[in-house]
Amino acid sequence: MIKKCDQYIQERTNSILDVIMSYARLEFNVQTEVSSNNDVFDSIAAGVNMLGEELENSVVTIKEKESLLKEVHHRVKNNLQIIASLMNLQAANSTDPVFLELVRECKNRIDSMSIIHEMLYQSKDLSNINSTTYIHHLILGLESSFCMSNVEVDFQLDIDHNIILEADRMIPIGLILNETISNSYKYAFPDRKGIIEISFTKENKLFVLVVKDNGIGLPENYDIDKNSSLGLQLIVTLAEQLDAELVWLRRDGLGFEFRFR
Numbered sequence: 001m002i003k004k005c006d007q008y009i010q011e012r013t014n015s016i017l018d019v020i021m022s023y024a025r026l027e028f029n030v031q032t033e034v035s036s037n038n039d040v041f042d043s044i045a046a047g048v049n050m051l052g053e054e055l056e057n058s059v060v061t062i063k064e065k066e067s068l069l070k071e072v073h074h075r076v077k078n079n080l081q082i083i084a085s086l087m088n089l090q091a092a093n094s095t096d097p098v099f100l101e102l103v104r105e106c107k108n109r110i111d112s113m114s115i116i117h118e119m120l121y122q123s124k125d126l127s128n129i130n131s132t133t134y135i136h137h138l139i140l141g142l143e144s145s146f147c148m149s150n151v152e153v154d155f156q157l158d159i160d161h162n163i164i165l166e167a168d169r170m171i172p173i174g175l176i177l178n179e180t181i182s183n184s185y186k187y188a189f190p191d192r193k194g195i196i197e198i199s200f201t202k203e204n205k206l207f208v209l210v211v212k213d214n215g216i217g218l219p220e221n222y223d224i225d226k227n228s229s230l231g232l233q234l235i236v237t238l239a240e241q242l243d244a245e246l247v248w249l250r251r252d253g254l255g256f257e258f259r260f261r
Contacts, residue, residue, distance in 0.1 A: 012041040016048055028056040069126045077117035084110045104145060105231075108182060111141050112174040116167050129170040131163040131200055138177055146185045151194070153185065158199035163207065172238045173209065179231045179238075180211040180256055188215020188254065205261060212255025224248060
């Protein structure tokens with residue numbers, strides 16, 4: 001009698017555990033048998049079955065939200081690309097170099113944001129961005145944008161592969177990279193090859209982003225605060241948005257160091 005009781009306990013326990021393990025694998029096509037004995041195992045079995053139904057409903061809801069969020073990122077990316085395409089069409093009808101440069105600047109800024117939404121759309125993680133992958137994509141886009149400028153640039157990268165940030169944090173970082181790299185392409189290397197160094201690391205609890213070129217730099221008497229271009233003003237604004245400490249690096253070229261949490 002005792003052996004039969006032990007066997008019954010073991011069978012019911014194993015049955016319940018098997019179903020729980022199935023739920024852990026997100027397999028909800030099984031349920032625990034509820035007998036007519038009305039014993040403690042039947043109460044547990046009924047509770048497990050109810051838990052399975054609740055989990056299944058939650059998973060369905062989460063998947064629906066993920067699908068909706070993916071669609072949002074996809075539409076944002078498409079809308080940004082439409083804006084960029086319209087700007088290209090407008091530029092095609094103009095020969096004004098000032099206007100064409102303005103269009104390129106705006107398009108590059110749009111692209112820096114569009115890349116993020118494209119990465120989120122293609123990723124299983126719908127809120128975080130890998131900094132290494134993003135920065136590589138951004139650089140490729142800028143190289144393509146400036147390919148007709150006859151400026152040859154080598155990029156030297158030191159990016160911490162473990163830095164993964166939320167999209168709303170990565171967007172200002174992308175815009176900062178766009179402005180600093182574009183600034184180097186346009187002004188740093190007249191008639192010669194150049195180097196742009198980019199490092200993105202973490203020191204204790206601080207993120208440290210450094211973008212520096214080996215170009216001609218700024219004149220010694222140049223007052224950044226009084227003579228900043230729109231691009232430099234935007235860099236300062238984006239640093240404030242990140243709540244970052246900004247340091248101007250003016251030795252052997254021009255660079256920017258951002259420290260933020």
